[in-house]
Amino acid sequence: MTDHDEQHHDQDEQQTARVLHLPSERVTTPNTEQPATESAETEVIDGEIVKPPQVGQPTKSEPGSALVRADKRLPILPAWAKDAEEFRATARWALGYAGHSAGFHAVRCPVYVTRVVMRIPAGSLRMVGGLLRWIGDAEGLPVRLASARREDAAEYLKLSQQRDGRVRARAFLAAGLGAVGLAAILLGHAVLPAAAQWATVALALAGLGWLGAPSDKPIASRAVESTKVPKLTSGAVETALASLGISLINQALGKGGTGVGFPRPIARDGKGWRADIDLPPGVTPGDIMERRAKLASGLRRPLGCVWPEADNAEHAGRLILWVGDQDMRKATQPAWALRKGNRVDLFQSQPFGTDQRGRWVDLRLMFTSVVIGAIPRMGKTFALRELLLIAALDPRAELHTYDLKGTGDLDPLEPVTHVHGVGDEPEEIDKAVTDLRALRDELRRRAKLIRDLAKQGLAPENKVTPDLASNKTLRLHPIVIGVDECQVWFEHPDFGEELEAICTDLVKRGPALGIILMLATQRPDAKSLPTGISANVSTRLCLKVQGQTENDMVLGTSKYKQGVRATTFAWDDKGIGYLVGEGSEAQIVRSVAGLDGPASDKVVAYARHLREQAGTLTGHAIGEQLQSEQDSRRDTLLEDVLTVVPEMEKKVWNERVIARLYELRPDVYGTYREAADLTAALKRHGIRTGQVWGTTDEGKGASRIGITRADITEEVTERNRHRDAG
Numbered sequence: 001m002t003d004h005d006e007q008h009h010d011q012d013e014q015q016t017a018r019v020l021h022l023p024s025e026r027v028t029t030p031n032t033e034q035p036a037t038e039s040a041e042t043e044v045i046d047g048e049i050v051k052p053p054q055v056g057q058p059t060k061s062e063p064g065s066a067l068v069r070a071d072k073r074l075p076i077l078p079a080w081a082k083d084a085e086e087f088r089a090t091a092r093w094a095l096g097y098a099g100h101s102a103g104f105h106a107v108r109c110p111v112y113v114t115r116v117v118m119r120i121p122a123g124s125l126r127m128v129g130g131l132l133r134w135i136g137d138a139e140g141l142p143v144r145l146a147s148a149r150r151e152d153a154a155e156y157l158k159l160s161q162q163r164d165g166r167v168r169a170r171a172f173l174a175a176g177l178g179a180v181g182l183a184a185i186l187l188g189h190a191v192l193p194a195a196a197q198w199a200t201v202a203l204a205l206a207g208l209g210w211l212g213a214p215s216d217k218p219i220a221s222r223a224v225e226s227t228k229v230p231k232l233t234s235g236a237v238e239t240a241l242a243s244l245g246i247s248l249i250n251q252a253l254g255k256g257g258t259g260v261g262f263p264r265p266i267a268r269d270g271k272g273w274r275a276d277i278d279l280p281p282g283v284t285p286g287d288i289m290e291r292r293a294k295l296a297s298g299l300r301r302p303l304g305c306v307w308p309e310a311d312n313a314e315h316a317g318r319l320i321l322w323v324g325d326q327d328m329r330k331a332t333q334p335a336w337a338l339r340k341g342n343r344v345d346l347f348q349s350q351p352f353g354t355d356q357r358g359r360w361v362d363l364r365l366m367f368t369s370v371v372i373g374a375i376p377r378m379g380k381t382f383a384l385r386e387l388l389l390i391a392a393l394d395p396r397a398e399l400h401t402y403d404l405k406g407t408g409d410l411d412p413l414e415p416v417t418h419v420h421g422v423g424d425e426p427e428e429i430d431k432a433v434t435d436l437r438a439l440r441d442e443l444r445r446r447a448k449l450i451r452d453l454a455k456q457g458l459a460p461e462n463k464v465t466p467d468l469a470s471n472k473t474l475r476l477h478p479i480v481i482g483v484d485e486c487q488v489w490f491e492h493p494d495f496g497e498e499l500e501a502i503c504t505d506l507v508k509r510g511p512a513l514g515i516i517l518m519l520a521t522q523r524p525d526a527k528s529l530p531t532g533i534s535a536n537v538s539t540r541l542c543l544k545v546q547g548q549t550e551n552d553m554v555l556g557t558s559k560y561k562q563g564v565r566a567t568t569f570a571w572d573d574k575g576i577g578y579l580v581g582e583g584s585e586a587q588i589v590r591s592v593a594g595l596d597g598p599a600s601d602k603v604v605a606y607a608r609h610l611r612e613q614a615g616t617l618t619g620h621a622i623g624e625q626l627q628s629e630q631d632s633r634r635d636t637l638l639e640d641v642l643t644v645v646p647e648m649e650k651k652v653w654n655e656r657v658i659a660r661l662y663e664l665r666p667d668v669y670g671t672y673r674e675a676a677d678l679t680a681a682l683k684r685h686g687i688r689t690g691q692v693w694g695t696t697d698e699g700k701g702a703s704r705i706g707i708t709r710a711d712i713t714e715e716v717t718e719r720n721r722h723r724d725a726g
């Protein structure tokens with residue numbers, strides 16, 4: 001997307017301004033990148049050629065003011081203070097932490113009191129002993145003894161005199177303080193209320209008890225040790241890194257090594273701790289991510305809490321380690337704004353899932369195409385169905401849903417979908433072929449229409465705008481096609497190539513024209529997800545996969561090398577995957593949990609209600625069947641009749657037209673046996689047949705049922721005129 005596009009989109013958003021959700025992070029940002037291709041590794045996609053600096057040469061100073069420096073400014077406020085949701089989460093954590101400590105100590109109060117009482121004698125002795133040692137100048141004793149051992153009479157005499165003076169002074173001071181203390185006690189006893197007196201006595205006894213506690217056994221136990229979420233410390237991180245068995249790290253952490261760097265303090269980030277780590281030279285975040293389970297073991301945390309990531313904005317050795325308080329797969333997700341139904345505008349970003357920090361990640365479906373890949377049972381269908389549910393909540397969107405596995409996972413969408421295919425039986429494949437051929441024609445119609453509208457200044461970016469999509473007469477509403485287990489189509493022996501060609505076209509040209517293709521597959525390889533499609537798709541979601549090839553097939557070339565590895569997900573990480581949105585960095589996202597069949601039914605019920613109000617229920621949703629391939633061929637009946645009846649033949653008997661039609665297309669017109677068949681077929685096109693005069697092969701004149709060519713010409717002309725206008 002160009003800047004211009006984005007500006008326009010912003011305008012669109014302003015025009016249709018309606019706050020649906022306050023995202024903390026947008027997935028959709030302007031995309032200037034070309035989709036990854038197989039050759040992307042060797043191609044310069046974007047950027048300028050920069051001469052590498054010569055070693056040992058002085059680097060040129062940057063032009064401009066001496067005050068302008070390339071120093072990186074750290075944010076004034078920490079991330080958690082800038083986002084309302086995060087602020088609340090952090091405050092909740094702090095309050096919880098304080099509450100826990102308070103509760104912990106409150107429960108142990110009787111134990112603490114007993115400990116204090118038991119330690120009062122020892123405390124008293126310690127206090128008296130300390131006082132006597134102070135008055136007797138005990139600290140000077142070793143020096144005096146040393147001078148006595150050396151038999152240095154002069155020095156000993158000097159030290160003794162000093163000691164005598166000090167003892168005298170301290171004795172007086174102690175006696176004075178004692179007298180003042182006694183007077184204060186008597187005064188307090190006379191003037192203070194009884195409660196204050198008891199409190200003072202208790203405080204004094206507590207002080208004695210505290211004094212009597214051995215230093216290795218404090219009176220209060222440590223509350224933090226018993227909290228479920230220990231603070232992440234640099235020491236813990238280093239221990240965990242050292243447990244990974246990476247020799248470069250072990251060298252760095254060993255004696256005389258450089259250690260690992262912590263460019264900023266470990267701090268709270270959302271519902272967890274974030275550590276930015278400079279790994280030793282030669283170690284990449286990918287090396288750590290591969291050993292996520294070992295890292296979790298080293299940190300003594302559940303696997304679902306430990307999320308190492310590469311920081312692509314920094315150098316290749318910078319790791320961001322986020323350690324959540326709770327296992328991501330068990331953490332309760334904040335409520336999904338669309339769960340109870342909500343009108344949606346597909347031109348705006350909608351909440352799709354939550355990241356590790358529990359923040360919503362939004363996705364804009366318009367102008368995109370989606371591929372979802374994962375091994376079976378990881379939540380692929382749930383994610384696809386969620387996207388279709390979001391689409392269903394925009395009453396303008398026309399849905400085409402294909403559940404090629406045939407288990408009915410997409411059936412909840414039946415009340416709103418325009419075309420619904422289930423399974424891979426021949427008639428279902430026929431239906432899909434017919435539908436996709438029609439969609440290809442629709443794509444062409446839209447391309448032409450957008451071109452015309454752009455000339456009139458109505459489509460400034462040569463793509464569908466919210467206004468154009470809402471204009472019913474233009475028929476530029478969003479069309480959303482969701483296909484689960486799409487490999488069934490592309491591997492089909494007869495139609496595979498054709499379906500692949502159409503889908504490739506839809507992925508490439510569809511987004512600008514308001515056609516959104518979403519494909520999900522459990523076997524992301526070149527056959528089930530053709531490269532023409534995988535290279536051009538703009539939004540990718542990859543749940544757990546087994547290897548690098550599948551990873552890069554779904555997420556884009558080189559993603560594995562860059563450290564974006566969906567192979568690191570565990571078997572229990574259901575619904576958790578890497579999401580690469582349009583022009584945005586890969587991020588870990590968990591799709592909406594608990595969006596099962598009954599929950600989907602509720603969303604669909606609302607979506608249907610919206611469509612009933614908007615009058616946009618069509619096709620399968622209102623019981624209309626998609627015209628079969630044969631039916632759609634009959635659409636060319638009028639043209640075919642005009643082909644077989646030359647202009648000079650004004651009127652022709654039905655039987656003769658049927659014979660000629662059969663010669664033209666035996667497979668289509670083989671079912672026409674008598675004149676009435678043609679009469680019935682023409683009637684569906686609004687054409688009436690009647691008695692017409694003609695001559696038999698033997699030259700005899702007769703009146704039989706036939707057509708008037710002019711009626712058909714008129715109807716075809718009229719229809720073409722309407723189609724062009726539409």
Ligand SMILES: Nc1ncnc2c1ncn2[C@@H]1O[C@H](COP(=O)(O)OP(=O)(O)OP(=O)(O)O)[C@@H](O)[C@H]1O
Nearest residue numbers: 376377378379380381382522574575590591592593
């Ligand atoms: N966001 C999520 N949070 C928790 N569990 C989830 C989430 N998404 C899906 N699941 C669970 O994962 C399981 C598998 O989901 P789903 O049927 O979508 O997998 P699939 O990859 O499509 O499997 P298959 O290939 O067999 O169709 C379901 O039981 C579902 O409850």
